[in-house]
Amino acid sequence: MEPTTPQEACFEAGIKFGTLYHQFAGTPVSPASAASLETAMEAAIENQPFCESVTVDVREEELAAELDGRSADYTELTGRFMEVEMRIDYEGSTVRTSMSMEGDYPRMRVEEVVE
Amino acid sequence: MEPTTPQEACFEAGIKFGTLYHQFAGTPVSPASAASLETAMEAAIENQPFCESVTVDVREEELAAELDGRSADYTELTGRFMEVEMRIDYEGSTVRTSMSMEGDYPRMRVEEVVE
Amino acid sequence: MEPTTPQEACFEAGIKFGTLYHQFAGTPVSPASAASLETAMEAAIENQPFCESVTVDVREEELAAELDGRSADYTELTGRFMEVEMRIDYEGSTVRTSMSMEGDYPRMRVEEVVE
């Protein structure tokens, strides 16, 4: 069958999450540069169609813990270091999504669909 | 409301498309290296959960046209140079998706949802 | 022969340019989000070893010209839309480098080496 509008809204939400993660994973990041990266990630993804709001939290305490005892004072951005919330509005359907760690895996979830 | 299984399947499909596009956009590519990039993109994305099959066509004739008259003999991969089909199987729902150019925009679409 | 210190400084400078370009190429960007991306790119690359300063100019007028008449109101970051200057200090050698368009190609250059 052809997709429904809420299904298309969920597809659009997924695109934004894959974009956010794989565009920015690998970026050199430190506690000092975390805030500017959050802001840029939010603004970049909000450019995409149907993306109403993006909130990125680069987890600075987790970064600091990772760097403690390491030879470098920065690391590469990966899922362990970020929490994300996003809202997609697509032709009248609203989708709320999030990403956070579930054990050792950065889980992306659809929290709510409002048709 | 909580998402339905087909809605979650569409979200998963979107994640894979965002991943594929933004992981590989910018890769140096030429007609000679296109085939190896297609194979690697397919195998990389098929690693992701629920991703049953990925077919990537790097459009070599479009690449050749782009390079004609340019100073370099390679360019950067972008949506204009690829067509993609993908099938997601998620808890009994199957989603077929595709990407191809629609005018000047690389459009990602849900073609069919089978519950 | 083993590399000299100034040669290693130039190698380090090149690493930073390849990083900056290929980490951020493909990022969704618009005139409105350009400033936050500049700031994040500078801070990210300055995390890397021996990188004393990075200045990124996302060319907003060039972005606006690209978007005029297009179906979307954002595009993907690529070399045409940025100018970069960078200074590397490596064990007493200073290297000044830049990137800007040379015809249709984003040329990265070593401007000066001070031993």
Added chain:
Amino acid sequence: MEPTTPQEACFEAGIKFGTLYHQFAGTPVSPASAASLETAMEAAIENQPFCESVTVDVREEELAAELDGRSADYTELTGRFMEVEMRIDYEGSTVRTSMSMEGDYPRMRVEEVVE
């Protein structure tokens, strides 16, 4: 001072390393997809100017060790999982470079400069 030819050759070598690392870091990878990724990375970077040869070894045993006991059967490519050798020929200067782990840091090195 203006850079010498061997210094420019080292700069070119650095660009290729930064490109290789930050274009492909974050790619979903498993022991089964490692070989296709190696091939595509080599062919992509060899497109760049002055890049005579690239050899990428995705360390499959290290990947397998990482995945042992994890919830997913793939991970993201990062420096810990690859060893790279590269040769740059630039206007008569040849530069041999490599990347491998040095403790917890993926070290990129100029091995030899032949003027």
